[in-house]
Amino acid sequence: MDWDKLRIFHAVADAGSLTHAGDKLNLSQSAVSRQIRALEESLGTTLFHRHARGLILTEQGELLFDATTAMAKRLEAAEARIKDSEEEVFGHLRVTTTLAFGTLWLAPRLSALYDKYPDLKIDLKLEERVLDLPMREADVAIRMKEPSQADLIRKRLMTVRLRAYASRDYLERAGTPEALSDLSHHRLISQSPDSSQVSAGARMIQQLLQHEPQSTLTVNNYFGVLQGVLNDLGIGVLPDYLTEEFPDLVRVLPEFESAEVPVFLAYPEELRHSRRIAAFRDFVQDEVIAHRKHLKQLGKL
Incomplete structure (x- = not known):
């Protein structure tokens, strides 16, 4: 299959509209439409149901969209690794954890991380749902149990009661x-x-x-x-x-x-050499050590 046509198909499926996809890709609606028709002809199937309110994926279209979504996330991971500088920490880092831990423990401590790496852009995803790290729903996770997904590097941070x-x-x-x-x-x-x-x-x-x-x-x-x-x-x-x-x-x-409830930090194996991941991991580990030291001083451990 033609990679360029797949890229255009993914944009259309994601936007649900030829016009919106064209705006994102800097292509005319007619150019996008021609590429979609050519892709459908090459596959011998219909990928979209067309109606006045937009486009809906057919069953075959859903299968292809699942594949292009996985491809897009893998490409994002590769891009992240390529952009990681050997000496600097910058760019986007998507962190997922629970609402309580993220709001009450992690977020108040992030100033120390930003002081050290002011060009870092962190996207905190606070929810109880366990996001799929290998599928690039997030870059790094802090969870209240050991992750069960394969191909993850995991580090036990502490225990909670x-x-x-x-x-x-x-x-x-x-x-x-x-x-x-x-x-x-x-x-x-x-x-x-x-x-x-x-x-x-x-x-x-x-x-x-x-x-x-x-x-x-x-x-x-x-x-x-x-x-x-x-x-x-x-x-x-x-x-x-x-x-x-x-x-x-x-x-x-x-x-x-x-x-005891174990608290784990985890990230995909493919991000093992990411400078952003390493910076965040080291920051969290340092904060955990400082947290435990302070609790001991207060007599709460």
């Missing part, structure tokens, strides 16, 4: 629980049972619910749980990495916590 916390004002008003049975006099704030979360956290919440809290507030992410705790709404189940950033959090029921 889920613990129970409350604000000082809440405890002054409602009292400090001394045992799990005391939860019957308190409001429990936690992630929603049907939200994406680590299994250790889900098990901990189920155990706490067995003690029949007076009332509950469930949120679909830890950022929302944290806001509830900081605003004196009750006792929240939160990851322990927050204790450094929010020193007013008071740990309650200290004998009760989740199992």
Whole structure:
């Protein structure tokens, strides 16, 4: 197949319009249309259903679009490796992690990375869905479990535990629980049972619910749980990495916590020699070391 025609087909399929694809490729609509017709003739099939509102891929078109999408992502990876300077760190770096970790731990620390590499452009993708690194949905990931995808380089950064916390004002008003049975006099704030979360956290919440809290507030992410705790709404189940950033959090029921949750950094094997990846990896590892050192000084490890 003609590479140029495949490039034009991919642009049309992505845009859903000959006109929009032509604008992106700096080609006229008629030139784009001719290339698509020629590709369809060479394959002996129809790739698009045409109607007044735009173009829809046929089943054969979907198959070809899947292939060109994979090709495009591989080319992006190759381009990233080629552009990586041997001495400088610059360009785009797409980082994916969970909403809570990215918002509450990673983002506040990025100034140190930008101070060292001011030309770096970071795109943070904060979501619970595990993005496909080999398919170039992101360049590097920080996840709360060991990645299962093949062809990934992975580095264990630290471990996290889920613990129970409350604000000082809440405890002054409602009292400090001394045992799990005391939860019957308190409001429990936690992630929603049907939200994406680590299994250790889900098990901990189920155990706490067995003690029949007076009332509950469930949120679909830890950022929302944290806001509830900081605003004196009750006792929240939160990851322990927050204790450094929010020193007013008071740990309650200290004998009760989740199992360890490993935190991994991972990136595709093909980006092994990327200067941007190396810079980010080293930055995160340095921040983890500093974080643990500070927690030891505070007596929280």
